[in-house]
Amino acid sequence: KAGVTQTPRYLIKTRGQQVTLSCSPISGHRSVSWYQQTPGQGLQFLFEYFSETQRNKGNFPGRFSGRQFSNSRSEMNVSTLELGDSALYLCASSHYTANTEAFFGQGTRLTVV
Amino acid sequence: DQQVKQNSPSLSVQEGRISILNCDYTNSMFDYFLWYKKYPAEGPTFLISISSIKDKNEDGRFTVFLNKSAKHLSLHIVPSQPGDSAVYFCAASEDRGSTLGRLYFGRGTQLTVWP
Numbered sequence: 001k002a003g004v005t006q007t008p009r010y011l012i013k014t015r016g017q018q019v020t021l022s023c024s025p026i027s028g029h030r031s032v033s034w035y036q037q038t039p040g041q042g043l044q045f046l047f048e049y050f051s052e053t054q055r056n057k058g059n060f061p062g063r064f065s066g067r068q069f070s071n072s073r074s075e076m077n078v079s080t081l082e083l084g085d086s087a088l089y090l091c092a093s094s095h096y097t098a099n100t101e102a103f104f105g106q107g108t109r110l111t112v113v
Numbered sequence: 114d115q116q117v118k119q120n121s122p123s124l125s126v127q128e129g130r131i132s133i134l135n136c137d138y139t140n141s142m143f144d145y146f147l148w149y150k151k152y153p154a155e156g157p158t159f160l161i162s163i164s165s166i167k168d169k170n171e172d173g174r175f176t177v178f179l180n181k182s183a184k185h186l187s188l189h190i191v192p193s194q195p196g197d198s199a200v201y202f203c204a205a206s207e208d209r210g211s212t213l214g215r216l217y218f219g220r221g222t223q224l225t226v227w228p
Contacts, residue, residue, distance in 0.1 A: 004156070006156075042219075042220045043157075043204075043218035045215040045216060048214060090157070092216075094213045099162075101162055101213075102213055103159060104156035104157045104159075105156050106154075106155050107156050
C-alpha cells in the first residue's frame with residue numbers, strides 16, 4: 001500500500017512569488033492535513049480537509065490556502081512568499097474518524113530567497 | 114502558547130537499556146495522544162497512540178503510559194536499539210467527533226542510542 005506522496009520534494013522560490021504543493025493521501029484515506037515545520041516554531045497545524053471542505057484551520061495568514069479534490073488529493077498554496085515561509089511542509093492523511101493515527105508524507109522543503 | 118511540552122530536548126541511552134521520553138500537556142480537552150519518530154529530511158513516522166480512556170498501550174518494544182490527573186504521558190522503549198536514534202514527537206488532539214482534527218505537537222526529544 002503506497003504511503004502519502006508529496007511533490008515536489010524540494011523547491012526554491014523568490015520572495016513575492018507564489019507556490020503550490022501537492023499531496024496524495026493513502027488510498028482510502030479521505031482526511032488530509034497540512035503542517036509547517038520550522039526550527040523556531042516546531043510543527044504547526046495549517047489546515048485539515050475532508051470531502052473537499054476545510055474542517056479546521058490553524059493560525060496562519062490568509063496567504064496560506066488549500067483545497068482538496070474529489071479523489072482526496074490536496075494542494076496547498078502560499079502566495080506572496082516571505083523569507084519566513086521557508087520550512088518543511090508536511091501533509092498527513094487519516095481515516096474519516098476520530099482517534100486515529102495520521103500518516104505523514106516525506107514533506108516538501110521550501111526555501112524562499 | 115505551547116499546549117504540548119517535551120521538556121527534554123535530548124536523551125542519551127546505552128543500547129539494550131530502557132529509553133523513557135516524557136511529555137506534558139495543559140489542555141484538559143485533549144483525549145487522544147500519539148508518538149511519532151522523525152529522521153532528518155523525512156516526515157514523522159507514527160509509532161503508537163493512546164486514548165484518554167486508557168492508561169497504558171503496548172506495541173512490541175514501545176509502551177505509552179498516560180496519567181490524566183498529572184496531564185503527563187511517557188513513551189518507554191525497551192530494549193533500546195541504535196536504530197531508534199531519532200527525534201521523537203509527542204502529539205495530542207481534541208475530540209472532534211468525526212475526524213482526527215488538529216494535532217498539537219511538542220518540540221521533540223532527540224534520542225541517541227549508543228552501542
